[in-house]
Amino acid sequence: MIVGIDPGTTIGYAIFDLDMNPLLIGSKREMSKEELADMIRKKGKPSLLACDVNPAPDLLLKLASYFNTRIFIPEKDMGDREKSKLVKGMEFSNEHEMDAAAAAMKAFRFYENKLRQIDRVLKEKGISGKAGEIKHLVLNNTSLSNALLRVDIEREIEMPKIRSREETRIDLEGKNRQIKEILDSSIELRKAVERLESENASLMAKIRFMEKGVFERLAGDREMRKKEIEIMRLRQATRSTRSMNLKEPAAKESEVNLEGIIGDYRKKHKHL
Known part of the structure; x- marks a missing residue:
């Protein structure tokens, strides 16, 4: 998952899968870190956290440490025009949700080519079902070749090959x-x-x-x-x-x- 977060008195959050299908978008006033982490965990394992400002807020640093995952930080604070363009066609209850969704979308755009390449490779190998796992590893600094090797090994352990009598x-x-x-x-x-x-x-x-x-x-x-x-x-x-x-x-x-x-x-x- 890619999770965009807009910290503040009211916290905005936007959770997407790695194909950028929205899983959960919302906001809550005076939401604790533990409550936010529990909500994210129920949706799955985050592959990337994202924010719309540079440097990253303290809340994201703590969540990254908690989930042992990376943070996407823009080179500079994102402007309103850029945010609106990134989330065009989506509806939100407030600007906190929009900021969180825009942060997640910018992170996806940054890694989009790499993620599409992974899709092509997995399709050729006939293991598209492992896309989420492979993408998660690559987004967290594992090379594609090593990620494929790791998944192949785990698959051999979990699903030993059934050999025919002739084989x-x-x-x-x-x-x-x-x-x-x-x-x-x-x-x-x-x-x-x-x-x-x-x-x-x-x-x-x-x-x-x-x-x-x-x-x-x-x-x-x-x-x-x-x-x-x-x-x-x-x-x-x-x-x-x-x-x-x-x-x-x-x-x-x-x-x-x-x-x-x-x-x-x-x-x-x-x-x-």
Whole structure:
């Protein structure tokens, strides 16, 4: 609903549905907020409250908080000529009722294109019966797509689809195929895992064999190095022995020559 309100000592009110069919138009002197709210609630849930002045009167702010709905506020105070044009052809008991109706009509005109668009979309989807609910959501800052989604979800919850026997059979066959495909995939996956495990075991065996060969070669290299060191040591010892053997005859030869020289000297100087 769109509810126009003209606050004051005498409160004017005009309640319309979202196609702007009048539901209740009237006025009352010294009407309390609670009484006005109760009267509105009996007609339905307001989607929009409207006033003819800017800023919005305190009464509308309180009602908006009470109903958790939005307020349409004109850019500036509406003039008498504008109001008369908006409600042309309608009859009222006083100006308070006219002001309230004009406020509601201006709010509708502001959102009219959006509301007509909603009607077209819902007609295409075959859910025109949800127009009031969708429009209420859109007028309260919900996007049209989200409003449609919300209503679709609620409809699925409230009215579960009745499936035919044939639809159920087809659905079961489809699910059985899916189960078989999953099982087949599981078997193939298990075979693949077993192949990978076998290949992994073979690779590990090759790695261990190669490691063993490397260790054996390293051990052989160490043994060979020891032998080479021993051979070098023996060769060095042999060279030292030979050197000593060569020096000893030379010394003896020196001694022999010395004795000969002394003998020759003595012979030559025997007369001395």
